[in-house]
């Protein structure tokens with residue numbers, strides 16, 4: 001909605017521009033700002049990450065130069081992806097790494113930039129999403145939760161946080177595969193984060209759960225096809241440091 005006080009358009013949300021002698025209507029800046037604000041609200045970013053940006057993602061707390069270098073490279077890659085989107089080789093981003101290394105922070109920061117460019121996006125915690133979808137199928141009261149399923153299929157950009165953080169059942173595997181397949185087939189952006197490891201990304205070791213064990217081979221394969229993979233370096237947990 002336009003601000004009634006906008007000095008440019010008087011609140012109409014449109015302004016007349018002259019181009020090569022021809023007048024045309026163009027969205028006023030105030031309408032773009034209002035639209036972005038609405039899209040940010042609709043994205044459902046958790047309050048903890050409301051202020052996460054690329055600019056307040058710090059490297060200054062790291063003690064080793066190699067960690068600064070490695071995390072700095074991830075930061076640059078996220079910035080490049082967000083700047084170039086949608087002219088990117090792969091429409092998605094997968095941030096992989098240990099807890100507290102800043103994956104969700106970076107994912108939200110990227111989504112913020114894309115929303116600022118006029119795209120619509122939605123944040124979903126993986127576990128919460130599956131619970132909601134399941135409720136939608138189990139009960140009659142699930143209209144809203146069926147909407148959750150549609151929303152993750154249709155959103156221009158889906159931020160799926162903590163992918164794979166759920167025990168595996170056939171139902172989970174099928175649901176995740178269908179979401180990822182749909183988005184992959186329609187070349188829709190998916191920004192995902194995960195703690196799980198993968199032979200192709202590294203970190204595989206005794207006792208570590210692999211991505212494919214949790215989401216299945218088919219979803220994993222499509223995820224790799226549609227996402228640029230960014231591996232977080234093994235920096236210390238930012239949460240523990242803050243405490």
Ligand SMILES: Nc1ncnc2c1ncn2[C@@H]1O[C@H](COP(=O)(O)OP(=O)(O)OP(=O)(O)O)[C@@H](O)[C@H]1O
Pocket residue numbers: 048052056057058059097098099100101102103104105106162193194195238239
């Ligand atoms: N380099 C950083 N600069 C500023 N804040 C950071 C940085 N890394 C992490 N944080 C902050 O620390 C908290 C934990 O980071 P975040 O939630 O992004 O980690 P994560 O890798 O997603 O962890 P998990 O795997 O447990 O989900 C957040 O509040 C985040 O904003």
Ligand SMILES: [Mg+2]
Pocket residue numbers: 103104105161162193
């Ligand atoms: Mg996270």
Ligand SMILES: [Zn+2]
Pocket residue numbers: 002006007008009010011012013014028029030031
């Ligand atoms: Zn205006």
